[in-house]
Amino acid sequence: MEERWNLIVICADTFRADFLGCYGNEWIRTPNLDTFAEKSVIFKEAYAEGLPTIPARRVFFTGNRLFPKWRIVEHKGDPLGWQPGWHALEEEEITISEILQDNGYITGFITDVYHLFKPTGNFHRGFDSWEFIRGQEADPYVTGPRDTVDPARYLKTFKRERRIHPLEQYLLNVRERKKEEEYFVARVMNKACKWLSDNIGNKPFFLWVDCFDPHEPWDPPREYADMYNKGYGGVEYIVSPGFEVPNPPEHLSFAPGGSVDYYSEDEVRRIRALYAGEVTLVDKWIGRLFEKIDELGLWDNTVVVFTSDHGTLLGEKGLIHKRAYELIKPETRIPLVIWTPNGEKGEITAYVQSYDLTPTLLALLNVEKRPAMDGRNMWKLVEGEAESLHEYVITAYCSYLSIRNREWNYIVTYRTKNVPRVIGGRYLEPRLYKLDDDPQEEVNVASMYPHIVEKMERIKDRIIGTM
Template sequence: MNIILVIFDSLRRDCVGVYGSPPWGRIYTPSFDAFAKESVIFTKAFPESLPTLPARRAIYTGQRVYPFHNADFRLKGDFVGAPGWGPIPEDQPTLAEMLTAAGFRSGLISDVYHMFKPSKNFFRGFSQWTFLRGQETDPARSGPRLTQKEIDYWLPKEFQNKWTIEFVQQCIMNMHGRTREEDYFAPRVLNESMKWLDQNQDADKIFLTVESFDPHEPWLVPQHYRKMYRKEEEQEHVISRYGEMKEAEKKYLPRLQANVSGEVTMCDRWFGYFMEKLKKLNMLDNTMVILTS
């Protein structure tokens, strides 16, 4: 029996068609929905801990992260101070360690840059891991820096402050050279995962973890995905917001929602390609695929 764990970061439950619709309208997720029809669906699942890294500590170890003992420590190379945001404790064995020891050939394909920061150890136990660089503020590039004119192009004045400008600087530098859908992160992660399947067909049994940071913000998607939900011709922006929007910012909300919807649909499409790959390799009958957020 093979095991494949696929995690889409920040994928809302109501953004997957089988569970319903978000307040701004239904999202097209035919691949997720088709997968759900052939799967056991967990309708009352709750995360043990949030956000990105605390959730993965729980998923990778099966152990509680809360209560957050010693959670306020600061490690060099990590700017996030959320409770539970740290490496996997040394005394907690990981799923990858246990399955590798049990004879599985294990692999991790991920663009979740938080997992690979200095002091982090989320690749512990895998036979092989691939880190796809450049998500969000991953320091994948150091130049050329954006001019103020370019910052104004990507970030509306209403959203500009020291933190958002730094975010946009790194985000846009990381996007340099992106020209087609396959250059976006979810396609890159799923493509690399399909290559891994090809390269490891000789294994008796595999454990593959596929980690996509999308559909996490900043919700940059090819235009044709956004236009599935909003037809207007609009300038692309790097903007996102937690919590309430200021009055001057609310005019951007419909486009943000269309970007979220479009990014979910892009993730869905490439998950569908991944499932087709499993079918072509005749792996579906002896593989457990786990899809979660």
């Protein structure tokens, strides 16, 4: 019987594609991922379908579109449950881990993404083993003593209240961290290396490795930020501006501090350097995982994937941090690099979407996908069986929808029966960007091209009509 390939998927949260050398960045230091990409297939125009964290992973795990079917399921204890798609997997949702488990794979899941393991979460379903590394972001891991940390060092305004501030919570979680090996991405990748060593005899296997970095807090070891911004002596703004607001509103989208005007030019440069430092830190520790794959001789029988759930904004549109209503390329495009033992390599510029990943991986493993799966096999683009899969790509985030093709990006506020009110901000008039003339997507030309707006509206109505 022919040996079945193993599968390793590495997902790094909030990793902008344009912060990788293999995606054209000439100043970032990402040697490990760039070397990996040189021998792999790079999908240059991959886009997330549903945002943010939980919806994005639901799309990845199931191979299905979320929009417009997604709904709001609020749960006690999860302040983010007001977002569409931010809830536990449904009984009828079948995940890649369950499919591979049913086909004889040993399945493992290693992550520090605490949203996946809230009391309402069940994203470890279908995994034979799973490990949750506690303490990322506002994970309620450590409750005191509160006077051992000082959030005011990282914020323009801070007032200690009875309820623990999200940044205060994070600082408590990491207050005993001293060495780089104790940073979250290092711990995730070291756990993944151990899992591979322990399960080398359990073939075939599937391992999903999911690290929350480079999501904020952007607090790499100082030398990593200094690679990109030497000599800075000011405040390290390691969290998104929304954290400046005590008891923030549900969406944070219009919270004070969202604008780059809130910071000096030096501070904005430092924020970008902090993010870049996070990226380089992540690259280093993914490199350790690649070394383990090499040490165990797994390249010859293992499909290896690197991707992310979404990007973020670092000054684009005058904003810091992702925004539901600003579905422009730095936020919606994702890195997607796939290695197979057959050694295919090169660049694919056709549009692909995050829900295409699972059907593609199942096809590579010769495992039949479920008939109801929305995603398409991207490998047909690699093998020359198809020139394109999608005429346009869509990204939905709260109450906002982007419809993007080669010429235009159309962003509109939508309503459906499942999302009847505006979530994640306020109603905004439709925006249309002409990409050839305006690649930064800064000038709304909707009033100049009413026929294009009408065409995009028809596409939107057709998509919503599929509910």
